[in-house]
Amino acid sequence: MVLVLSLLLVTVASSSGLADITGDATCDNQMSFYADGVLYSGANDNNWRASSSVSIPGDTQVVAVKCVDLHVVGGIKLALSNGIKTDATWKCSAKYEDGWNKPGFDDSAWGNAVLASYNWGSNPPSLNGKASWIWTSGYHGEDLIVYCRRVIVVNGGWSDWSEWKSYGQCKACCGTGRINQWRSRTCTNPAPGPGGAGCVGSSLQFRTVDCFTEACEDRCPANTVKYFPYPGDSRRFCQCDNRVAKPMNCAPGTVWNQNYWTCVHDN
Known part of the structure; x- marks a missing residue:
């Protein structure tokens, strides 16, 4: 039996302000790795006993792997810094469907991943004890091309507060008066993903401050x-x-x- 790894090295700068999600991934035999539907690396053949370092944006909502098994058995193994790892919570299918690797895709008809028991020892060392090999139930050669996906639950986070803005007029014609001000923030850092919690607290703040007009004399x-x-x-x-x-x-x-x-x- 010849086992081959799809090597993947991805580094993508995140525009969300969140720290990138990093980790290691491997596949027997050819892997294509996606985050929110974007293909970051195509398939390469190499030694399956090594893993690939991965780095994707911190606000990623879905990670997905397409794996092509060239020989007897297939498997996918992955562990990320946000706690996501290949286990039975992943959804896998041997059938290609449009949008399968994107947020919003309905994977309710897909079966849960099957934990495969292979005599592969602790390989690859970087993933030893961190994740399980997964596939469909046809991991003994029945399913040669498999699509697996995992939704990352993203809870909402607040943006920074905006600058204070005044509304109304200074409550004085001269001398020192008072004026009302407000500022806002949005639940976009990140925005809550599917199944994620929204932000706790108010999106608005109000205050009254002194305003200074010309001296009354x-x-x-x-x-x-x-x-x-x-x-x-x-x-x-x-x-x-x-x-x-x-x-x-x-x-x-x-x-x-x-x-x-x-x-x-x-x-």
Whole structure:
């Protein structure tokens, strides 16, 4: 019996900000390795007693392996740094279907992987005790081309907070006022994958901070109540109290009249 390994060496920079998923993989005989439907390496023939180092993006949702058995028995063995390893939780099929290696593919009709007992000792050494050899139930030569996949449950993570943004107007016409602010974050670092948990907590934060306008000077003397027009809006006015002027709203249909120090009907 001749056993051959598909060598795979993949290094892909992750754009998610998450650490790459790394590990080792092997296949008897020819392996094609996919992450989220992307083929990172084709099949190469080599010694099955060695494994291949793998590195895929940290937000990968599905890892998948196509293995071609050239001889009597076939097998796939893989262990990744996120805890994913070849075991009976994988889904395997001898039938090719479009999209089989992509997120969202319905593998409910596929059988669970069969743990194969081969007299291959502890090979390859890098995977000894870390994973099991898997195949379909036809691992004694019945199924020569096998497709196996494993969904990685990705829980959601928060992005960084955005910059604070103000809403409304500074609650002062002059002097020191208060203004409301908000900031947001999104559950996209990473976004939750199929079956993954969403983010815990609020996507919004609010606060009220000081806002500084021009000095009131003689418009707001100490211990004095005064009124003056709100700049650029006749439906508002400024109420001055002890060196701080606060914007006030006239009733609907009225405008500020400085002569009477009150809001009058807008005729």
